[in-house]
Structure formats: C-alpha cells, structure tokens
Amino acid sequence: MKIGILAVQGAFIEHQKKLESLGAQCVEIRQKSDLERVSDGLVLPGGESTVQGKLLRELDMLGDLRSRIEGGLPVLATCAGLILLAKEISNDDHVYLGTLPVTVERNAYGRQLGSFRTVREMEYVGQVPMVFIRAPYIKTVGKDVEVLAEVDGRIVAVRYGKQYAMSFHPELNEDSKIHEMFLKECRREQQIF
Ligand code: GLN
Numbered sequence: 001m002k003i004g005i006l007a008v009q010g011a012f013i014e015h016q017k018k019l020e021s022l023g024a025q026c027v028e029i030r031q032k033s034d035l036e037r038v039s040d041g042l043v044l045p046g047g048e049s050t051v052q053g054k055l056l057r058e059l060d061m062l063g064d065l066r067s068r069i070e071g072g073l074p075v076l077a078t079c080a081g082l083i084l085l086a087k088e089i090s091n092d093d094h095v096y097l098g099t100l101p102v103t104v105e106r107n108a109y110g111r112q113l114g115s116f117r118t119v120r121e122m123e124y125v126g127q128v129p130m131v132f133i134r135a136p137y138i139k140t141v142g143k144d145v146e147v148l149a150e151v152d153g154r155i156v157a158v159r160y161g162k163q164y165a166m167s168f169h170p171e172l173n174e175d176s177k178i179h180e181m182f183l184k185e186c187r188r189e190q191q192i193f
Helices: 013-022 034-036 049-058 062-070 080-085 177-184
Strands: 002-006 025-031 041-044 075-078 086-091 102-105 114-122 126-132 139-140 146-151 154-160 162-164
Touching: 002 013, 013 025, 013 177, 025 034, 034 062, 034 114, 041 062, 041 080, 041 177, 049 062, 049 075, 049 080, 062 126, 075 080, 075 177, 080 086, 080 102, 080 162, 102 162, 114 146, 126 146, 126 177, 146 162, 162 177
Parallel strands: 002 025, 002 041, 041 075, 075 162, 086 102
Antiparallel strands: 102 139, 114 126, 139 154, 146 154, 154 162
16 A cells, blocks of 8 residues: 655654554655655645645646545645645635635644644544644535534534545644544545445
8 A cells, every 4th residue: 555645845754654653655755756656545744835835836746636636546634734635725815736625724723822732532533632733724614524523613624535634733643543544545444435
C-alpha cells in the first residue's frame, strides 16, 4: 500500500512516522511526478495553507491533485490541509483544491494563544486527543458532508466520500485511531458508505 504525503511544507514527517508504524509505505510528494507513485491514499498535512497553496500553484500540482481526489483517491487532511481542500474560505479569497463542499474560517481560534488540546468523541473512532494549532474551523457544510466531530458547538472534523478533513492534528500525539481508520479506507475495508 502506497500513501502519498504532501511534503512541500508543514508537519508531514509526523504523519509519515505514524503511517509507517502502522505498516504503510509512504511516498513524499514534492513535485508533480511523485504523484504517479501514489496508489492508495493521500495525506495533506498541517502547516501554512498560503505557503502550501502558493507552492502547489508554482509546482503546477493543483490540477493533478484535484483530479486524483475527484477520481476517488482517499484523503486525510489536517488543519492547513483542510483549508486546501475547502470549496470556500470565509476570511480569505483563495480556493486551492476546492474538492470539499465546506466553508472554513482560517485562524478561527486566534493566533498562537488560540492553540489548545482536548479529548473528544469522533464518529467511527471514539474518544481521540485533539491538538489545535492556529486552527481553522468548519462554519458550514454542503450536501452529503458528514460531521464527525464538534468541539464546543464548532465542527472540527468531516467526511465527504473518501475525503476526511479535520481542524486539529491527529499526528501530534500517541493515539493512532484516526490513521488506522484512514488506512482501512485506503485498503477499501471500510463499510461505512
Ligand atoms: N493557520 C494555518 C493556516 O491558516 C493552519 C495551521 C495549522 O496547519 N496548524 O494555514
């Protein structure tokens, strides 16, 4: 099983370590041609969405990534990755991949002071630790988007087909349940659709 991890900027190593510890093979995606080696899934890590989006545009990768996702490649998107997927960003004019019908608000919990951790229930996985770092939150969801978790009345995780997106960082703690769920999706073992 080969999972691609977008590695142009941000917290990609942590995702890679976690997926490798669960037995997956990872491919770091730094340029367009790297995508050809990805067969089973894609991770869009946290970081800075403006920087990631600019690099993806310069590297001419947005179109290829979008068509792989629209073609059914499972995606795990965290924090900035969620912003890259979103169809609309309420406090920013950019749209990057636009494959996920949600509106997100960037830096919705303030700057560094807005960073926090908590433990909450998430659909399909149960209780998980959630680390928020200058996180976005999901303001509105479109048709067929399933809400997987909320924190204090704000949506923080969703699923749309095979796209899983969350405002927090599941790679920055010891818990592996979210990555396990994602690998099941990539192996097409999941029966939840
Ligand atoms: N604040 C970042 C952005 O807007 C996201 C932060 C993160 O990925 N931890 O892109």
